[in-house]
Amino acid sequence: MALTVKWDSGILIESGGERIIFDPRRHGRDCSHIFVTHAHLDHSRGLRFHDVEKSSTRETGEIASRYSRLTRWRPLSYGERVEVGGLEVEAHNAGHVLGSALYEVSTSDGRLLYTGDMQFRDTLTMKAAEPVDCDILVIEATFGSPFFKFPERGEIARDMVEWAFKTMRDGKIPTFRTDSLGNAQEIVKAFNMLTNLPVVVHRRIAEINQIYEDHGISLEFLISGSEEAKEVEASGECVFIIPKNLRVGDPRFKVALASGWSLLYGRRRGDSFPLSDHADFNQLIEFIEACKPKVVLTCFGGRFNRILAQQVEKRMSIEARPLDLIPTVFIRG
Ligand SMILES: [Zn+2]
Known part of the structure; x- marks a missing residue:
């Protein structure tokens, strides 16, 4: 069997016949469960799709439900696991905004971590994201160029x-x-x-x-x-x-x-x-190092997806590419 990851208006993960999607931007994707990382509108549209099971943290649900009623929604806490078919999904703190989550997906074919938007420093209102050991790391690249170095x-x-x-x-x-x-x-x-x-x-x-x-x-x-x-x-x-x-x-x-x-x-x-709730370039590199992945896939960064992937390959000798280019199939062993 294999763990397949691809961009399909969101991060689509397929393993053992099960399909789940993270932060979908469009309705109608063929999947059994939607996971939303946080309440910013470019990530949380999936919470409005009424005909499919959904999960997010309770805080994300509360912020998003100011605009629309949530149906078929299951609130999650950090550290809590959800089983979808043979996939096990666990939420961790992403450090970005209230309720923001990284999702760890454990399958018999390997372990994947998807960051959504993240921040890898403590702020006045949030604790820094929690790194998780994984085989495949799908990471945001919003500020994925070495040009972006935020002051302290x-x-x-x-x-x-x-x-x-x-x-x-x-x-x-x-x-x-x-x-x-x-x-x-x-x-x-x-x-x-x-x-x-x-x-x-x-x-x-x-x-x-x-x-x-x-x-x-x-x-x-x-x-x-x-x-x-x-x-x-x-x-x-x-x-x-x-x-x-x-x-x-x-x-x-x-x-x-x-x-x-x-x-x-x-x-x-x-x-x-230059106040931001995202990781800057150096924080992204530090976070990748801390997760020890075999493959890095970049997303949500537009043209910086490619730049971050190139930098990861050059600096860390880890296979890396923008997620939206081709599907990535990971076979354990
Ligand atoms: Zn965000």
Whole structure:
């Protein structure tokens, strides 16, 4: 028998006649179970497909169910195993956002680990991803080029705080535009820990903050539009956090982007900070080393899939390629 892995609008795994798919982007794939790694929309569409069994962590389900009701869904905890035919699937912490999971798949043909999006450093709100020994490692390549080297996180937080105070001295309200899930909670926590400034967040971010709080991660914030938020806004002594796709026309606010992609843009598109909930290139390499795989398959990185695979082959002498090129068949022995 063999363990086959291929890209089919998601990561499709086949072994002993059983087919399961991870993070599918399209409906209608022939499989018996969907596993979703985390609640970011580019990974969690499968939770909306009503005609198939699904699993994710409870936290991921809670965040995703703000938009649609979950059916035929089984919540998982880290360390819990699900049996699907002859396949055994176990969730581990991925360190990316609340509830994010790596999935380990054990079969009689070998062991596979799929990372989804991951982070390999402790952050203010998450613990670093947990490496797992495996035969095949399917790893995200979002920042899979050596170009992407994030500064130390404490340094980024201090830069953001410094920028916020300077912006207030200039008579403007400092405002961070960022991912509503992951980065937004990190910024709230950083300002809670490093300053006494009130933090005002957009309603969509507040909903997610509440789920973080429900799971034991304390965050102090005000909700934009509330009476308290209006008071601190009038005083000018506060920080705002808004979703990254929102544009602000009000000249009282000065906006900065917080995103790993700001390393690419530099300051050409205005003030920005390279805060990310992903592993950078060196962290990806460290994580691969820690998992000791025989084969590495890269995904979710666009053109960086190929670059990361080339770097893994060159630096580590491990067979590596982008997952979407051809199916990979692994035969034990
Ligand atoms: Zn993500």
